[in-house]
Amino acid sequence: xxxxxxxxxxxxxxxxxxxSFILIAVLMIAAFYFYPMIQALILxxxxxxxxxxxxxxxxxxxRLLTDKTFFTALKNTFIYLIxxxxxxxxxxxxISVLLNDSKLKFRGFFRTAIFLxxxxxxxxxxxxxxxxxxxxxxxxxxxMKLSIIGTPIEWITDPxxxxxxxxxxxxxxxxxxxxxxxxxxxxxxxxxxxxxxRIDGASSFKQFFKITIPMLKPxxxxxxxxxxxxxxxxxxxxxxxxxxxxxxxxLSISQYIYxxxxxxxxxxxxxxxxxxxxVLIIVAxxxxxxRVAGDRK
Amino acid sequence: MKKVMVLLLACMVLLTACxxxxxxxxxxxxxxxxxxxxxEITIWAWDPKFNIAxxxxxxxxxxxxxxxxxxxxxxxxxxxxxxxMNTGLNSGTTKGLPNIVLIEDYRAQGFLQAYPDxxxxxxxxxxxxxxxxxxxxxxxxxxxxxxxxxxxxxxGLYVRKDYIEQAGYKLDDLKDMDWKxxxxxxxxxxxxxxKDIITLDPNDLGILRMMIQSAGSWxxxxxxxxxxxxxxxxxxxxxxxxxxxxxANIVKANADWSQFIASINNGDVATVPTGNWITPSVxxxxxxxxxxxxxxxxxxxxxxxxxHATNLGGSSWYVMNIPGSDTAADFLAETFGSxxxxxxxxxxxxxxxxxxxxxxxxxxYSKPDEFFGGEKTVSNFAKWTAEIPKVNYxxxxxxxEDILVVEMQNFLNGKSLDQALNDAxxxxxxxxx
Numbered sequence: 027x028x029x030x031x032x033x034x035x036x037x038x039x040x041x042x043x044x045x046s047f048i049l050i051a052v053l054m055i056a057a058f059y060f061y062p063m064i065q066a067l068i069l070x071x072x073x074x075x076x077x078x079x080x081x082x083x084x085x086x087x088x089r090l091l092t093d094k095t096f097f098t099a100l101k102n103t104f105i106y107l108i109x110x111x112x113x114x115x116x117x118x119x120x121i122s123v124l125l126n127d128s129k130l131k132f133r134g135f136f137r138t139a140i141f142l143x144x145x146x147x148x149x150x151x152x153x154x155x156x157x158x159x160x161x162x163x164x165x166x167x168x169x170m171k172l173s174i175i176g177t178p179i180e181w182i183t184d185p186x187x188x189x190x191x192x193x194x195x196x197x198x199x200x201x202x203x204x205x206x207x208x209x210x211x212x213x214x215x216x217x218x219x220x221x222x223x224r225i226d227g228a229s230s231f232k233q234f235f236k237i238t239i240p241m242l243k244p245x246x247x248x249x250x251x252x253x254x255x256x257x258x259x260x261x262x263x264x265x266x267x268x269x270x271x272x273x274x275x276x277l278s279i280s281q282y283i284y285x286x287x288x289x290x291x292x293x294x295x296x297x298x299x300x301x302x303x304x305v306l307i308i309v310a311x312x313x314x315x316x317r318v319a320g321d322r323k
Numbered sequence: 324m325k326k327v328m329v330l331l332l333a334c335m336v337l338l339t340a341c342x343x344x345x346x347x348x349x350x351x352x353x354x355x356x357x358x359x360x361x362x363e364i365t366i367w368a369w370d371p372k373f374n375i376a377x378x379x380x381x382x383x384x385x386x387x388x389x390x391x392x393x394x395x396x397x398x399x400x401x402x403x404x405x406x407x408m409n410t411g412l413n414s415g416t417t418k419g420l421p422n423i424v425l426i427e428d429y430r431a432q433g434f435l436q437a438y439p440d441x442x443x444x445x446x447x448x449x450x451x452x453x454x455x456x457x458x459x460x461x462x463x464x465x466x467x468x469x470x471x472x473x474x475x476x477x478x479g480l481y482v483r484k485d486y487i488e489q490a491g492y493k494l495d496d497l498k499d500m501d502w503k504x505x506x507x508x509x510x511x512x513x514x515x516x517x518k519d520i521i522t523l524d525p526n527d528l529g530i531l532r533m534m535i536q537s538a539g540s541w542x543x544x545x546x547x548x549x550x551x552x553x554x555x556x557x558x559x560x561x562x563x564x565x566x567x568x569x570x571a572n573i574v575k576a577n578a579d580w581s582q583f584i585a586s587i588n589n590g591d592v593a594t595v596p597t598g599n600w601i602t603p604s605v606x607x608x609x610x611x612x613x614x615x616x617x618x619x620x621x622x623x624x625x626x627x628x629x630x631h632a633t634n635l636g637g638s639s640w641y642v643m644n645i646p647g648s649d650t651a652a653d654f655l656a657e658t659f660g661s662x663x664x665x666x667x668x669x670x671x672x673x674x675x676x677x678x679x680x681x682x683x684x685x686x687x688y689s690k691p692d693e694f695f696g697g698e699k700t701v702s703n704f705a706k707w708t709a710e711i712p713k714v715n716y717x718x719x720x721x722x723x724e725d726i727l728v729v730e731m732q733n734f735l736n737g738k739s740l741d742q743a744l745n746d747a748x749x750x751x752x753x754x755x756x
């Protein structure tokens with residue numbers, strides 16, 4: 027009887043010690059992640075200007091469904107997503123396979139050069155891009171000198187070209203980031219598989235599509251999910267290069283949230299509603315991507 | 324076990340520290356007697372060449388009489404001030420907020436209505452009648468005067484004399500011009516000099532705001548709440564003129580402030596219709612001295628009430644309802660609120676045109692400016708200031724403008740004008756409740 031009780035208390039004590047180790051982390055996460063998330067959800071049911079908020083139920087969500095600007099932002103963000111993410115993933119795959127070639131000289135240099143963009147500051151590179159793509163910017167000057175174009179392209183002030191500029195900017199910055207994942211994954215593929223394939227007479231293309239891509243599948247899934255999330259949260263580039271213009275042609279959802287909170291008369295309730303729409307979209311897209319590409323258990 | 328308790332306690336402290344923000348509301352509302360003794364105040368403003376420079380002069384003048392008061396002047400970009408104010412006021416903590424803050428007139432009503440009780444009523448400290456009439460609308464709310472009107476934002480047409488002379492015009496031709504004639508002039512200037520008449524940012528409809536305010540019209544009806552887009556004659560005319568200007572190929576596009584300034588200083592454009600706050604930036608290119616002139620703004624050709632005076636931007640000072648509010652109100656009342664001599668100094672040293680009526684009689688206001696061909700530019704501006712039609716900016720200038728920017732693009736791409744404005748009206752009504 028006595029022994030039994032002591033056993034209990036040791037188990038309790040052990041559990042307590044265990045929990046106390048992670049207590050700080052748990053409390054911190056609760057305070058800085060879950061508390062704001064729940065507060066934001068509550069906020070999304072309130073409307074009003076600034077601090078005069080009152081609880082109005084679903085009205086913000088109803089407004090969301092009739093809000094043209096929101097749908098423009100959603101459409102723009104999906105255009106970025108559908109065009110930019112595949113380009114970037116394919117480009118990153120291609121570059122990483124090239125740079126994984128052991129016969130290539132200056133591999134380290136090339137790897138660093140391609141990875142470097144993603145350690146630059148978001149704002150700094152956006153500002154540089156804005157000037158590169160200005161009407162009198164370097165890109166236009168170069169294209170004119172090479173006689174590729176006759177009149178300067180309005181990269182920033184034309185609705186179509188502004189989108190292209192944003193896509194070029196985010197591709198430039200994030201390709202190297204994804205490439206690093208592929209490089210490390212490629213190095214985990216046993217070289218003997220390729221040797222066997224070569225002995226069997228498989229061409230480089232066949233090796234790439236039949237060995238490399240299937241072996242990289244989990245990483246491709248991972249990078250496409252993180253890139254999707256990143257694109258849905260796109261903010262700095264759009265704000266700094268085009269300010270969402272011309273005429274909302276490049277507005278992203280995150281920038282719309284910023285505008286609702288800070289550019290217009292503060293409407294935090296509705297801004298929170300728009301934020302939650304991103305959460306829902308990300309969850310849905312990630313589930314689809316898992317279904318399509320993930321291993322079914 | 325002791326360690327665990329310590330850990331728990333530490334976490335409790337941390338959590339209470341996180342949540343203490345919400346308890347500070349009492350402070351915001353009270354601003355009681357004990358607080359008024361605070362002798363240190365902090366002021367936030369943007370633009371080092373204009374507002375900050377003006378503040379430094381005011382601080383000097385005030386400290387000469389009240390050496391015991393410490394005035395801290397902090398410079399932030401306007402967007403940062405808005406963000407900090409919104410997050411601070413909304414979280415319920417006033418810690419870290421300034422005693423005095425500069426707010427743009429277009430945004431003032433938004434702040435006053437969204438955060439009632441956060442700003443001090445200055446009704447007894449300054450006399451609204453001492454200031455230009457059109458500044459009182461944005462700075463007062465519910466019959467109380469909250470802001471000390473400052474920067475006038477009065478607009479003029481900055482003109483490159485040499486370009487328009489090459490195109491066969493004389494300065495006098497520009498004195499009583501409407502926007503239709505302005506576009507004609509633009510075509511001639513382009514033909515003769517190859518220069519564009521104007522530079523515009525497609526995301527910024529400032530020119531539209533100037534056009535409609537010259538006719539006493541705004542995006543909202545006089546109540547400051549009901550969108551007035553669909554049936555707004557002045558706005559309709561402004562839209563058509565904007566399109567005409569675009570299609571005449573006399574507009575140089577710019578994407579931001581620095582490109583805007585660059586086109587002015589590089590001599591890429593023949594005119595710049597904008598607020599008087601551009602003067603220091605135009606003058607920054609000293610090699611162009613004597614080539615510029617400032618003319619009255621063109622008016623709308625067919626809208627009957629349109630005058631040659633309008634406004635772009637402009638801002639005013641506000642006192643926040645936190646400890647130190649009495650000192651802050653006193654500072655404003657003695658400097659920007661009444662000191663006509665201070666405004667003379669502001670003008671000679673900074674080039675800042677205020678809106679205190681009594682200041683415009685001073686000597687500095689009638690001084691000729693060699694850069695602008697020896698014209699008395701400031702007394703001209705002061706004269707136009709008195710003619711600016713009063714409108715109620717309401718709380719949604721920038722929200723509506725974002726809707727209009729889109730409809731403007733649609734209109735330029737062939738959508739009918741009535742349809743574009745009707746759609747804008749419907750969207751604005753859904754958004755502004």
